[in-house]
Amino acid sequence: MATKWRPYHLVVFGASGFTGQFVTEEVAREQAVAQGGSLLPWAVAGRSREKLQQVLERAALKLGRPTLSSEVEIIVCDVSNPASLDEMAKQATVVLNCVGPYQFYGEPVVKACVENGASCVDICGEPQFLELMHWKYHEKAAEKGVYIIGSSGFDSIPADLGVIYMSNKINGTLTAVESFLTIHSGPEGPCIHDTTWKSAVYGFANRRNLTKLRKQANLKPVPIVGPKLKRRWLVSYCRELGSYSIPFVGSDVSVVKRTQRYLHENLEQSPVQYAAYVTVGGLSSVVKLMFAGLFFLFFVKFGIGRQLLIKFPWLFSFGYFSKHGPTQKQMDASSFTMTFFGQGYSQGSSPDTSKPNVRICTQVKGPEAGYVATPIAMVQAAMTLLNDASDLPKAGGVFTPGAAFCRTKLIDRLHQRGIEFSVISSSEV
Incomplete structure (x- = not known):
């Protein structure tokens, strides 16, 4: 530096x-x-x-x-x-x-x-x-x-450092991780400032440019260790958390994959596969989000549609985003939990000849995600x-x-400020 x-x-x-x-x-x-x-x-x-x-x-x-x-x-x-x-x-x-x-x-x-x-x-x-x-x-x-x-x-330190934390805590070699984000809110519900909404609108509108950028980079594929991590359906049920989930569309997957590439190519660490999801509660929440998602994906394709999305964030997001952002009361009543489920191999086991025989669950917990954490x-x-x-x-x-x-004391610093990393369970199977 x-x-x-x-x-x-x-x-x-x-x-x-x-x-x-x-x-x-x-x-x-x-x-x-x-x-x-x-x-x-x-x-x-x-x-x-x-x-x-x-x-x-x-x-x-x-x-x-x-x-x-x-x-x-x-x-x-x-x-x-x-x-x-x-x-x-x-x-x-x-x-x-x-x-x-x-x-x-x-x-x-x-x-x-x-x-x-x-x-x-x-x-x-x-x-x-x-x-x-x-x-x-x-x-x-x-x-x-x-x-x-x-x-x-919040994008994307809990996810990125969360995978590294799990990799350091597993008794063996971590090969695959699924994370599930749960947002806890008070009686007034969650609210996010519309700057984040604008980023999502323009991000989806320009996603072809991201695909083009990745093709031009022409990076060598990172090796897959152990069985390939299967992606869940658009809507799936997580038995461990008792909740339906949908894929998380933020930057977490992109960031974690880039980190794992760096760790593999520069520090010779075994790369970890990763998938990110967000829990949405019961079936009524799933239906509500599906309608919001369909409206979003339709309108974001057209210039006038994007203008409407940006002008009326509260309407098209079913109240989740607004030009005023959350109130102090909403922030005080909100928190997040990111739960990680990982698998890998115990020391001495070979990924080439055996199935994953270690399971580990960790969590990252913290205060309101957008404007406190x-x-x-x-x-x-x-x-x-x-x-x-x-x-x-x-x-x-x-x-x-x-x-x-990855080699600093950032996780300790975060822990001292209320963003806590912990191991929930770890076992060989």
Whole structure:
């Protein structure tokens, strides 16, 4: 990681956005302390000084502090102004990029960070953007000695680090994992800000570009160890959890697969097959989601349909997404559980001649996913970049969280902040 002195260890870019304000609060809550006991210098960045000042005032009020202005600087910059992004990046050791959708606003930030020697973490859940940034900037970032770490929020740290955690805990070799995400909500139900909805709309609309990108990459297939993991039906029943499930359409599968490729090719680890699902409860929930999914897939094909989806997120998502985002009451009542079911081989068993004989179940639990767990994950990823530099990949580059942090103390940091990793059961069969 670049060691050139910078005035700010952390810069929260997009701090006045819906998610950025929570990331700002989390950085302040962290009360990060540099070596020698001095306060860690940090700043917030965005288009409007007035709005950024308001974010700092709200954060101070929420945290019970008289002010944050004395310890936090303000940087005015705009994603449409490359020179202003360069100036921001020159002042930062790590940029926390909260400005999405990333396929529209993410690359200028990555470019500015790479060219000006700043590392960067984001909370992107858009596979096309994440994979494109790797192919365009990995070598340049390595030359500069900086780390560009995508998907460092709820998408996709619990899944990516969850598979690595299971691999470390199994008594043998892990070969295949299925994860099931369960969102627990209070009486008012869940709600997600429409920026995530916009990312999904444009992501599905451009999924052909992702297929094209992967074909152009022409990567050598990662070997399959043990039996091939069978994909479940579009709607399937998970007996262990007593719930119906559907495939999880976020970035988790893309991110985990890229991590497993890295671990296999660079650290000679046995690659793990992975599939991700989300539980949806009973049959009534399945029917509701099927209708929402059909509407979404139909409208997303056409320009006017995408405009309607973006203009009326609450209507087309059956109330799950809104332009206002969740209330504090909704966030306080919400949490998540990600349950992992894995299989593999005990020490001494051969995947070539025997069936998997080890079963293991682990969980990752945490607070509300989008605006509590995500800021925690993002800030702890940034702190890991700052404090665990000797355990990062030797050269810089564009990495998944698992590839960058597999040898660091990130899981311990997350555990201390309420995102808990645990083994539920492990047995030989």
